[in-house]
Amino acid sequence: MARERSKEHSHVSTLPILGGVEMLRARFVTQSFSRHFHEGFAVGCIDxxxxxxxxxxxxxxxxxxxxxxxxxxxxxxGHSADETGWAYRMFYLRPEALMEAATALMAKPRLPHFRMGVIDDPALASCILRTHTLMECPDISLIEKETQLLWLLTNWISRYAEDAGSWPKDTTEHGAVNRAREIIEDRFSEDLSLTELARLSGLSPYHLVRVFEKQLGVTPHAHLTQTRVKRARERLAGTDRMADIAMECGFSDQAHLTRLFKRQLGITPGKYRKIIQNS
Structure with missing residues (x-):
């Protein structure tokens, strides 16, 4: 029994997006949760x-x-269904987060309700797993994390909530998109959240993502990455340390810069700098 208990572990983290999101990654064998309730929504998948x-x-x-x-x-x-225990990844979400997603789907948005406690949908479970894993990655920007989480919530609501509404028609909001692009290009070194970018642009977060991609062909977080790589490329013509360039351009470290730089340009920053210096 002691050996079984040693397999148990749990990790909790929080993110300052959509009013605050708490994430749990855990493995339990003997754990038994007493009867309780949450003030917000909880959704996860069994690993x-x-x-x-x-x-x-x-x-x-x-x-x-x-x-x-x-x-x-x-x-x-909650408790194990058998002696082997269970592992899962969970999101704990404030009602405001679900309202934000519902606003993208309903003409008269209201807090969604779900009758089922278990959903047998491998695609949705896989999406939860991918999103949860991405949210734990320190190299991913808040804009990308919030975009992925909103995509997950809107799909969950549209497919399983009562009176879920329907997907909105694509519209074009050129002024808002241009403002968002200018903000990204001006504040590229910051870990700007999608919520703040949307507020400054005058649209809801989900609406901004849709019209931004429709107008420019890329999502806000993809444009942020592109802008950071561009600014880093400009700096590589000088003599600043690679690590300093990475931090000042919004990357978490030099390895993060190298990975995204090569993904966009096909060569590492070091090789690019040598080419510039030799020419």
Missing amino acids: HGAMRFNYLGQNVVASRGQVNLVVPGEVHD
């Missing part, structure tokens, strides 16, 4: 094993590859 919980008057099991969720105020518990 390993299976979890059993009482929810909305039913005893349900979420197995590997399935989505488990609870809505605000609904009492539930």
Whole structure:
């Protein structure tokens, strides 16, 4: 039993986007959650094993590859479905985050409600896993993280919420997109959130992503990366240290700069600098 308990672990992290998002990555064997409720939404996917919980008057099991969720105020518990335990990744979201996504889908947005505690949808589970993993990566900008999370929430709501609404038609908001582009190019070294960029542009975050990509052919976070690489390339003509260029252009470190620089230009910053100096 001690050996089984030693396999248990959990990690909690938070991100300052969409009103604050908490993430849990955990592996449990003997853990048994007492009856409790959350003030916000919880949604995640099972990585390993299976979890059993009482929810909305039913005893349900979420197995590997399935989505488990609870809505605000609904009492539930949780424990392993068998002796092997379970592992999962969870998002804990304020109601405001779901309202933000619902605004993109509904003419008269309201807080969505979900009847099911378990969803058997491998594609949605895979999306949750990818998004959760991306959100833990320190090299990914807040704009990209928030964009991916909004995409996940809008798909979850549109497919499984009651009265979920429909996807909005594409529209063009040239002025807002131009403002957003100018802000990105002016504040490229900052870890600017999508929420703030949208507020300064006068659109909702989800709407901004859609019209930005429609007008410019790239998402806001892709344009941010492109701008950072461009500014770094300009700096490489000088004599500044590579690590200083990386930090001052918004990259987390020199390795981050090298990875994205090569992805866009096909060569490393070091090789690019040698070419510039030799010419």
